[in-house]
Amino acid sequence: MRKDYMKAEDSQGGDETTFIENYWTEVWNRQGGPKGEIDKIPTKDEYKVIKPFMDQLPKGARILDGGCGLGDWTAFFTQQGYDCVGLDLSRETVAKLHTIFxxxxxxAGDIRHTEFEDNSFDAYFSWGVFEHFEEGxxxxxxxxxRVLKPGGRLFISVPYDNLRHALRAAGDWTERKAAQRHNRRFYQWRLTKGELRDELSAGGFDVDKVATIHKRQGVLRSxxxxxxxxxxxxxxRGASLVLAPVLPGGLMAHMILAVAQKPLEG
Ligand SMILES: C[S@@+](CC[C@H](N)C(=O)[O-])C[C@H]1O[C@@H](n2cnc3c(N)ncnc32)[C@H](O)[C@@H]1O
Known part of the structure; x- marks a missing residue:
């Protein structure tokens, strides 16, 4: 697992949880807050990967959206007839979500210790959240x-430690090490497919698949x-549109998405 760092401002002190809440509240405010763009969900890479699994779930099934951000996914699955709950650390964003939807x-709450009962969700998805804590x-x-029912499915996406990142890190590790010592703070973990599988297996899950997603985003970043x-x-934008379909996911994809299942007996 590789650590990504970000520039730290003096104002960004405090414990990690407070920092993450403030950071994301600011990001969402800068983007104009929740807008209710739920029509875009079916076009997203994540949706294409999870759809075959979601299609097996009866309507009314209970679903958790961990780190729901602007809430579009929670609203989408609610509209589809599921009993979906969106949970997010950003209290300010959640207050706005109550008004918009x-x-x-x-x-509002922390996915690391929720108030939900044991074995209470049929599915749990979380995009770009599990990687934000330095403790792992x-x-x-x-x-x-704990909160998934036996047989319940977990879908999570995390940043991908692709070949481009591995080559980049090998090329500039001296510079990177020096930079890390000054005014940097931990931002996120970046994982290979094998590392994500191992993390989930160590937590007791059976892993169905790990897919690369967001290749165009990776090309744009490169x-x-x-x-x-x-x-x-x-x-x-034009170059990313042309290059993304022809470059391999293992080199360029920005994220990986794992589909895992809590065993029926365990
Ligand atoms: C990268 S954004 C992803 C948002 C959303 N899942 C999406 O795909 O649009 C991360 C979100 O997770 C939230 N978050 C980070 N850590 C969290 C935690 N421990 N518990 C709940 N939410 C958290 C942040 O407030 C932010 O809204």
């Missing part, structure tokens, strides 16, 4: 295991980091 269930993913995985192209430039 009055008929959807959102709660185990508290998130253990809590997911064009930005390696070639200094601005994300919003037409040339950057």
């Amino acid at each position: 009055p008929d959807v269930t959102f709660k 993913m185990r508290p998130c995985i253990d809590e997911a295991y 064009l930005h980091h390696e070639f200094k192209l601005n994300y919003s430039w037409f040339v950057t």
